Amino acid sequence: MKFLVSFFCLIACIVASSSSSVQPSCHEKERSALLHFKLSLSISQFASIDPSAYPKTESWKSTRKESDCCLWDGIECDMKSGHVTTLDLSSSYLHGFINSNSTLFDLVHLHTLNLADNDFRYSLIPSRIGCLSNLEYLNLSYSKFFGQVPLEVSNLSKLIYLDLSNNVEPSSGAHLLELRQPSLRSLVQNFRSLKELWLSKITISSRVPKILANVTSLRILALTECGLHGSCPKVDDSP
Numbered sequence: 001m002k003f004l005v006s007f008f009c010l011i012a013c014i015v016a017s018s019s020s021s022v023q024p025s026c027h028e029k030e031r032s033a034l035l036h037f038k039l040s041l042s043i044s045q046f047a048s049i050d051p052s053a054y055p056k057t058e059s060w061k062s063t064r065k066e067s068d069c070c071l072w073d074g075i076e077c078d079m080k081s082g083h084v085t086t087l088d089l090s091s092s093y094l095h096g097f098i099n100s101n102s103t104l105f106d107l108v109h110l111h112t113l114n115l116a117d118n119d120f121r122y123s124l125i126p127s128r129i130g131c132l133s134n135l136e137y138l139n140l141s142y143s144k145f146f147g148q149v150p151l152e153v154s155n156l157s158k159l160i161y162l163d164l165s166n167n168v169e170p171s172s173g174a175h176l177l178e179l180r181q182p183s184l185r186s187l188v189q190n191f192r193s194l195k196e197l198w199l200s201k202i203t204i205s206s207r208v209p210k211i212l213a214n215v216t217s218l219r220i221l222a223l224t225e226c227g228l229h230g231s232c233p234k235v236d237d238s239p
């Protein structure tokens with residue numbers, strides 16, 4: 001009897017361990033989107049400033065043995081669906097342009113997109129960013145994006161963390177991004193869950209919009225060197 005019990009235990013353990021160790025294997029479409037994205041950029045040691053930077057995409061291989069993109073550096077997949085939900089290529093020595101036809105925007109299941117501390121060579125933030133409507137975390141700081149922040153960013157209504165700060169010209173320190181049309185006001189209008197908004201060194205140059213007080217989830221608001229004026233809106237915390 002004792003033997004039988006331990007035998008069943010053994011079986012149960014084997015079943016449990018094998019089912020928990022099953023890795024999600026990535027979808028072919030997403031794997032090819034990632035590989036195309038990798039090939040659209042080059043690697044340059046001058047593109048990242050963080051001392052711990054390294055070229056994460058170099059572990060991305062198309063050989064059969066290493067073809068499961070869920071196991072690649074900087075990538076996480078949903079355990080059940082196998083879809084790519086995290087792309088963290090911060091400080092990865094990426095150098096090159098990103099535009100709206102980048103296969104990056106085919107990764108529509110992304111919750112986390114971190115491209116911080118790379119050199120995108122004064123690319124505009126592509127308007128197709130608005131298609132990544134599941135994003136909760138978006139970090140494009142320190143990555144040399146240029147121009148007007150597109151209105152489509154305001155489509156990302158699930159965002160909890162948004163960091164577009166510190167896109168500056170390295171030698172002069174000139175601000176590269178601006179938020180004029182759309183304004184800060186229209187950018188934040190759909191954000192219901194936003195906790196952290198980092199926009200330092202983006203040229204905004206307006207009055208502090210009152211609507212900020214309506215984003216009651218906000219915990220951190222970083223707006224240094226944005227050229228804002230006027231007083232901070234009062235949060236109405238009366239019941």
Ligand SMILES: *[C@@H]1O[C@H](CO)[C@@H](O)[C@H](O)[C@H]1NC(C)=O
Binds near residue numbers: 099100101
């Ligand atoms: C992507 O867009 C650029 C211009 O924005 C264009 O030059 C290029 O040919 C396009 N690539 C593809 C594959 O459509």
Ligand SMILES: *[C@@H]1O[C@H](CO)[C@@H](O)[C@H](O)[C@H]1NC(C)=O
Binds near residue numbers: 091116142161196198
């Ligand atoms: C965005 O990335 C930068 C550079 O890696 C980092 O310092 C910053 O904390 C990140 N922002 C958020 C909101 O996580």
Ligand SMILES: *[C@@H]1O[C@H](CO)[C@@H](O)[C@H](O)[C@H]1NC(C)=O
Binds near residue numbers: 129131
């Ligand atoms: C906004 O998000 C919806 C899905 O929530 C998507 O269908 C639409 O194309 C997006 N619009 C823009 C302008 O990105």
